[in-house]
Amino acid sequence: MKKYTLLAAILLSFAALNCGGDKNEPSGNGKVEVIFWHSFVSSTIPALNELIAKFEKENPGITINAQYIPTGDALIQKLITAIQSKTAPDISWLHSDFMEDLVNADAIYKMDDFIKGDDGISDEDLNDIYPALRLQSSWRGTLYSLPMEATNLALLYNKDMFKAAGLDPDHPPKNWDELHEYAKKLTIDKNNDGIFEQVGFFVPVFPAAGPQGPWMVWQFMPYLWQAGGYLIDSAQTHVMYNEEPGVEALTLWKQMYQEQKLSSFTTDFDVAFTSKRLAMAMDGPWNLPRYKDLLKNLNWAFAPLPAGPKKQATVVGGEYLAIFKQSKHPKEAWKFLKWMIRPDVQAFWAMKSGYLPIRHAVHNVPEFQKYLTENPDFKVFVDQMDVGQAQRPIDYGALEVTQNVSQAIERSTLGKVDIKKALDEAAVKSNKAINKK
Amino acid sequence: MFNTVPSVQVDKVLEAGKTSQRPPVSYKKKNKKGDLPSALLFLSPTLIIFSAFILFPVIFSFYLSFQKWNMFSGQTTFVGLDNYIRMFQSAEFWSVLKNTAYYTFGTIPLNMGFSLLVAYILHKKIFGKKLLRTLFFAPVIISPVAAAVIWRWLYDPNFGLVNYFIGLFGFDPVNWLNDPTAAMFALIVMGVWKTFGINMVLFAAGLQAIPENYYEAAEIDGAGQWAKFKNITIPLLAPTTFFIMVMSMISSFQVFDIVYVLTSGGPLGATKVMVFYVYEHAFKYFEMGYASAAAYVLFAILFALTLLQVKYMKNKVYVYGG
Numbered sequence: 001m002k003k004y005t006l007l008a009a010i011l012l013s014f015a016a017l018n019c020g021g022d023k024n025e026p027s028g029n030g031k032v033e034v035i036f037w038h039s040f041v042s043s044t045i046p047a048l049n050e051l052i053a054k055f056e057k058e059n060p061g062i063t064i065n066a067q068y069i070p071t072g073d074a075l076i077q078k079l080i081t082a083i084q085s086k087t088a089p090d091i092s093w094l095h096s097d098f099m100e101d102l103v104n105a106d107a108i109y110k111m112d113d114f115i116k117g118d119d120g121i122s123d124e125d126l127n128d129i130y131p132a133l134r135l136q137s138s139w140r141g142t143l144y145s146l147p148m149e150a151t152n153l154a155l156l157y158n159k160d161m162f163k164a165a166g167l168d169p170d171h172p173p174k175n176w177d178e179l180h181e182y183a184k185k186l187t188i189d190k191n192n193d194g195i196f197e198q199v200g201f202f203v204p205v206f207p208a209a210g211p212q213g214p215w216m217v218w219q220f221m222p223y224l225w226q227a228g229g230y231l232i233d234s235a236q237t238h239v240m241y242n243e244e245p246g247v248e249a250l251t252l253w254k255q256m257y258q259e260q261k262l263s264s265f266t267t268d269f270d271v272a273f274t275s276k277r278l279a280m281a282m283d284g285p286w287n288l289p290r291y292k293d294l295l296k297n298l299n300w301a302f303a304p305l306p307a308g309p310k311k312q313a314t315v316v317g318g319e320y321l322a323i324f325k326q327s328k329h330p331k332e333a334w335k336f337l338k339w340m341i342r343p344d345v346q347a348f349w350a351m352k353s354g355y356l357p358i359r360h361a362v363h364n365v366p367e368f369q370k371y372l373t374e375n376p377d378f379k380v381f382v383d384q385m386d387v388g389q390a391q392r393p394i395d396y397g398a399l400e401v402t403q404n405v406s407q408a409i410e411r412s413t414l415g416k417v418d419i420k421k422a423l424d425e426a427a428v429k430s431n432k433a434i435n436k437k
Numbered sequence: 438m439f440n441t442v443p444s445v446q447v448d449k450v451l452e453a454g455k456t457s458q459r460p461p462v463s464y465k466k467k468n469k470k471g472d473l474p475s476a477l478l479f480l481s482p483t484l485i486i487f488s489a490f491i492l493f494p495v496i497f498s499f500y501l502s503f504q505k506w507n508m509f510s511g512q513t514t515f516v517g518l519d520n521y522i523r524m525f526q527s528a529e530f531w532s533v534l535k536n537t538a539y540y541t542f543g544t545i546p547l548n549m550g551f552s553l554l555v556a557y558i559l560h561k562k563i564f565g566k567k568l569l570r571t572l573f574f575a576p577v578i579i580s581p582v583a584a585a586v587i588w589r590w591l592y593d594p595n596f597g598l599v600n601y602f603i604g605l606f607g608f609d610p611v612n613w614l615n616d617p618t619a620a621m622f623a624l625i626v627m628g629v630w631k632t633f634g635i636n637m638v639l640f641a642a643g644l645q646a647i648p649e650n651y652y653e654a655a656e657i658d659g660a661g662q663w664a665k666f667k668n669i670t671i672p673l674l675a676p677t678t679f680f681i682m683v684m685s686m687i688s689s690f691q692v693f694d695i696v697y698v699l700t701s702g703g704p705l706g707a708t709k710v711m712v713f714y715v716y717e718h719a720f721k722y723f724e725m726g727y728a729s730a731a732a733y734v735l736f737a738i739l740f741a742l743t744l745l746q747v748k749y750m751k752n753k754v755y756v757y758g759g
Contacts, residue, residue, distance in 0.1 A: 007478060077720055080508050101723065105509035195595065195610070209709065209717060210701025263615045264594040400722065414615065415705045 032062050032332045037078070037092040038319070039071035040353075043290045047352035054348065055339055062332045069093075072211050076101075083107050083326070090327035091336065093148075094320045096393035097214075097402060099139045108322040111143040114334045121338060128359040129341070132316040132390035140395050145320035146337045149346075149355035151284045152314045152384050153222060155306065159299035161186055161198065161279040172303035173280075176226075176252055179306040186279035187260050196261060202269040202281040203257040205413045206406075212267075213406035219282055220409060221315040223249035225389045226308020231405075232434070236395055239430040241405060242423035248309070250412055250419045257413040273300075284317070285381045288354035302377040304384055316388030318358065347371075356381050397433030404430045502730035507723040520730035529706070530714070530731070534738075536621070537710040541689035543625040544632075548685060549678070551629065552636035557670070559637075560644045570641070574634035581631065585698030588627045589614065617707035620700055624708050627695055632688070636681050643677030644670070679750045686746070687739055711735045 040048055045068075052064045067089070069075050076098050082088045083105060094102070102108050115121050126134070133147040159169035165185045173179040183200030190197045204219045206212035224231065229245025232238070240246070257263070265272070270287070272278040274294055282305070291300065305314050321340070323333045339345055343361040347368040350357045362368055372379045394401055408426035411417040477484075502520055504513035524530050555573055559566050576584065591598050592613035600610040613623040651669050660668070671678075693712035696702060702709035702717070709717075711731070719728035 004475070004478070011481070073720060080723075083509070084511075101507065101509040105511075107509070207701040207703030209703060209706065209713075209721075264610070264612050266593060266595065403721070410703070410705060 030061075032329050034062060034064050034091060034327075034329055034333050034336060035089040036064050036066045036336070037069050037075070037089045038066055039069055039075055039093055041286065044286065044353050044355075047289075047349070047354075050352055051345075051349055054345075055336060058339070059335060062335065064336060072214065079107075083324075086326060088324040088326040090329055090333040091321050091323055094145050094322045096136045096139070096320070097398040099144055099322075099393070100396060100398060102322070103139050103144060106325065108144055108324055109330065111137075111146060114323075114330075114338075115143075119331070119334065119338065121341070125341065125359075128361050130316070130358060130360070130385055130388065130390075132385075132388045133318050133320075133358050135390050135392045136316075136318065137320045139393065145322040146341060147318045147358040148321050148340050149349060149353065150316060150318040150358050150385060150388075151286060151356060152316050152381055152388050153219060153282050153284055153305060154314065154380050154384060155280060155303045156273065156283045157280040157301060157303060158273065158276070158278070159301060161276075165279075169299070172301075173306045175307045176309065179280075180252065180256060183256055183260065183280065195264070198277055198279065199260050199262065199265055199272070200279050201256055201260070202265075202272070202278055203253050203260070203262055203413070204269070204282065205253070205257055205262065205410060206267055208403065208406040208410040214402050216409060217402050217405045218315055218317065220249065220253070220405065221389070221391075222305055222313050223252065223308060225313040225315075226305075226311055228308075228310035231391065231401070232394055234392075236434060239401065239427050239434065241430075242408075242420070242427040245310070246423055247419050250409065250423065253409070254413050254419060263414055285354045285356055285378065288375075288378060302380045304380055304387075312387045313389045314384045314387055316385065316390075350378075354378065356385060394434060397430070397436055400433035401430045404433070498729040498732055501726050502733050504726045506725040508725055509723070513726070516726065520727045521734070523727065524730060524734065529709075532706065533709050533711055533714045536706075536708060537690055537692075539621055540625060540628065540692060540708075540710055541686060543621070544628045544689050545682065545685050547625065547629045548633050548636060549681060552633040552681075553640050553674075555633070556637045556640035556644055557666075560641060570637070573637055576631050577634040579631075581694035582698050584627070584631060585695050588623075588699060592623055614700055615704050617704055620704055620708050624696065624699060627699060628689070628692060631695060632685075636685065639677055639681055640674070643674045647673045679746070683743055683746055686742060690735065690739055690742075 038048070048066060052066060056063060069078050071093075075093065079088070079092060079098075079102070083102075088107065094108075099108075115126070129147065130150065133150055134143070137143055137145045137147055155172060157172050162169040162172075162182075165182075165188075167182060167185065173182045179201065186198065186200035187196050188198040189195065204216050206216045208216075221231070224241060224246055227245035227248045229243060229249065230240045233240055269278060269281045270283075273281055276298060283302075304312070307313075321337050323330055323337065327333055340349075341358065343357075343359065343365055346357040346359060346362045347365040349355065350362065351368065351371045357368075372382065404426035408422040411422040412419045415422075501513065503515060503517060505516045505520075506513040559570055559573075563569070590596065592600075594600060594610055594612045594615070597613070599613065604610060611619050613619050647670065651673070652665055655665050655669055691712055692710055693716065696708055696710055696713050697716070700708045702713045712735070715728045715731045715735070718724045718731065
C-alpha cells in the first residue's frame, strides 16, 4: 500500500497548490487593491511608480497594483481570455480599435454611470479635455473610457547632419516639398557602392501582418489628413482613404521609400538614429526621457510634422482607461480615473513621463509652464495638440480596416504595386468589414 | 505484469532479417482485473492533461470550424460549411498553402541530407565526437525567439554577417528579409539549422544499429566507401529514414515560431505559412471559427500525406518485428 499513499500524497499536494486565491482579494490590512493593466515601456515605469505613490498617499484605503502587458495583439488577447475566465482587471488600457468588441461583450462600464453619479465630474471639466481624445474614448457617441495621457507624432531630426549638408539646423522642413528635398540632400552614399551610409528620412514601412502593422498605419494618418483626406466618411458607410488625397499621401511615401532604398535599411529607426545613420524620423513623446541620455552624443531636436498640401495636422493617440464590469471595486477604480484628469495631476504626470496632458487647463499650472520653457522639445508636442486631428473612431470593423490599409501601404512601397490599385483593393475589403455589423 | 523480451530474441530478429515472423516472446500474465484501478491511478495525471489540453481542443476546434465566434462574446453562431467554402475561394489561402509547400519541400531534402552526412561522419572515429554532436544539437534547444533575433541580425542587409561573407566572394548584398524570394530561402536555411540536430541524432541511432559484420563482409568482397554506403547503409537505414521523413513533413508543415519572429509572414505574405494563417485569423482578426476550419484543413492535408507515405513505404521498408 506504500506506493498508493505516496501517489495519493503527490496528487493531493498538486491539487492544493493550484487552488490559489483569486486576484481581487483585498490584502490583509483591509486596503482595497485595484488591478491596473498597462503597457508602459520600462523607461516610464519609475514615473508610473511615483504617480501611483502620489495617488495612494491621497487615498490611503486604496492600493494600485500595476501590471505590465505588452501592447497591441498581446493586450487584446489577454483581455479576451481574462474576460472569459472571469479574471478581468479592474482598470485597463484600451484603444479605440477594440472598444467595439469590449462593448459588445458588455465588459466595460459606460463612463456616464460614474460621471453622473455622486463622485462625478462636471461638464466643464469634461469639455476641457481635447476633443480628439474625447472622440477616441467613445464608441458611437457614448463615453466608455477616460484618457490618461496623450501622444502625438512629431519630427525628430539630427542637427549636425543638417549643418553638414548645408541646411539650417534651426529650420526643419515645414512642408512636404521641403521634407522630400531635405531627405534627398541628407541621403548620402559616401563610397559610391550603391549603399547609403546615411539616410535622410525614415518612411515607416513594416510587414503588414506583423506587430508593427498598426503602428505603420497610425503614422500614415497625418499624411492622409494633411492632403485633405479622411479615413472614412462621417456617416461611416464607406472608406475614403483610396481617394485622391490618399493616393497623394501614399505617393509621397512610396517615392521617398524607393529613392532612399529603405527596403535594404533596418526597421529599427531609433537604433539607426542613435548610430548616426538616419537624419530624420517621426516619433512620439514617450521616448523623450530615454533620448535625453541615449542621444547625448549628437545634436537632436523635435519639430512639428511638416504640413501637407491642404493643412497642418498630426495624429493624436493616447491611452484610455476603462473600468471592467467584472471588477469588484468599481468605485475605487473610478477614484483613480477621476483623480487622473485633475490638472495638477496631469501636469505632474506629463512632466515625469514625457506624455502629453489631456486637457487645456494644465497650461495654467505654474510648474508646467516653467517646464515648457525648459523643455522646448516637449513644448513642440504640447503645441501640436491643437492641430491633432479629431477623428471619430470606426464603429465596426476597425481592426480589419487597419489591416487593409497596412497591406495597401506595404504592397505599394515594398511590393511596387500601383498605388491606386492597392488602395482600391484594400477599400473593397474595408467597405465589407465596416458594413458587416 | 510486464512483458519481457530477452535481448537474445532481438538478435534472432536481426538475423532473421527480412522475415515477417513474430519473434517468440514469453508473457507473464497476471490477473488483469486487479491491475485496472492502480493502472488508472498512475495514468491519471497524463490522462487529465491529455484530455484537457489535447483531446478537448481537438474536438472543440472541429465544432468551432462550423461556427462563427469572435471570442469576446459567449455565443457562437452556426454557419455550416461557410468557413470552408470561404477558405477554398480565398486566393490568400492557396498562396499560403503554396508557401508552406515551398518551405516543406525546401527544408526536408536539405535537412535530411545534411543530418545524414553529419551523422555518418560522426559515426566514424573522430576526435571530439561527443562534443561535436552536442554542438550540432545545440540549435534545437535554443529558444526559437532568441535564435530568430540572432538570425535577423545575421540577415541584416547592411550590418549582417551573411551579406558580409557573400561580399567576400564578390556577390552583391542580398536583401534577405525584405525580398519575397530571398525571404523564403532565408527562412529555409534557418529552419534547417534549427532542426537538423534531431534528425542527426536519429540517424546516428539508426547507423549504430547496423551490425559491423555486414561492412566487414562487403570489404572482403572488395567494396569501396561509396558501394558500402549505397548497398548497406542506405537500405538498412530505411526505417529510420522513413520515420524521419514522416516526422519532418509533419513538423515542417506546422512551422510557426521562427516565421513569427523572423519575418512575421512577410514580406508581402511571401513567408506566410499555414499555422501563421491560422494564428492571424484567430488572434488578429478574432475569427475563431474560420481559424479552426483552417487548422482542420491543415490536419486533413497532413493526414493524407502521411497516409500516402505509409502506403508507398510499406513494401519498401522492413520494420523490425513485422
